[in-house]
């Protein structure tokens with residue numbers, strides 16, 4: 001996880017730890033660092049920002065030889081990385097929102113959207129499992145009425161959490177499935193309705209229109225974009241497009257465990273203004289973790305959190 005970014009930071013740290021730095025050396029090593037970040041899927045704008053932050057901090061230092069100042073170097077890198085990562089605490093922003101709606105007798109409706117195979121269905125069930133761990137009930141709407149096997153896949157996963165799935169026949173109206181699930185939630189006093197939808201690309205106008213309809217009809221409270229960390233920079237463009245079409249509140253970045261580069265996790269929030277609520281870190285139902293600033297910094301800079 002994040003190996004590419006980790007390497008970029010490690011080689012910069014090596015360079016600036018072992019020599020006395022002149023202005024031109026700073027420029028040279030920071031440029032190498034910037035290019036390494038871009039090669040690891042960090043968006044150019046974010047790589048530029050990181051390079052600028054590192055340069056600014058290095059220039060401020062009044063330490064002639066950095067060899068004895070490993071800690072100073074670490075602080076420079078920490079501060080720079082910190083300037084591009086924003087985090088949300090799902091326990092605070094999401095769970096509290098669900099609880100407050102629940103206390104007013106209203107189920108929270110959460111719509112999951114994203115490209116084909118990004119990790120929506122898995123993330124929906126992981127989310128149900130997460131809510132369960134917080135003492136909150138949920139019901140899942142299988143609003144993917146397109147892909148063969150979608151209902152069976154979702155039911156199979158949901159069984160492991162013991163959560164109910166509402167589904168219709170293939171080819172049915174996905175918005176109607178969502179409405180049925182909302183009614184069922186109201187009737188059974190269930191706190192959250194999680195709507196799983198079919199994967200769609202940002203160029204498929206009909207499917208994007210349908211996604212809008214599901215949102216309008218279900219009157220969803222939260223829209224979560226689920227994307228694949230392995231898609232790198234493409235994720236940024238997808239989030240922007242989905243946001244234009246349907247409005248996104250949060251991002252779940254799935255498959256971070258399989259992403260050896262790590263650029264999308266570093267830059268997607270900065271580039272889109274949308275926070276990462278969770279990252280997917282495996283195929284298990286517990287493999288849904290908040291993107292913690294502290295843990296990302298310690299992973300990238302290679303020390304235990």
Ligand SMILES: Nc1nc2c(ncn2[C@@H]2O[C@H](COP(=O)(O)OP(=O)(O)OP(=O)(O)O)[C@@H](O)[C@H]2O)c(=O)[nH]1
Nearest residue numbers: 116117118119120121122199254255280281282283
């Ligand atoms: N390693 C890993 N695999 C994941 C993660 N999340 C999902 N997957 C796998 O990615 C594949 C696709 O996941 P789905 O949840 O079916 O994706 P989807 O977005 O619902 O796909 P469509 O409904 O076809 O658009 C499955 O094999 C999942 O097991 C993750 O965090 N880590």
Ligand SMILES: [Mg+2]
Nearest residue numbers: 120121144197
């Ligand atoms: Mg799916």
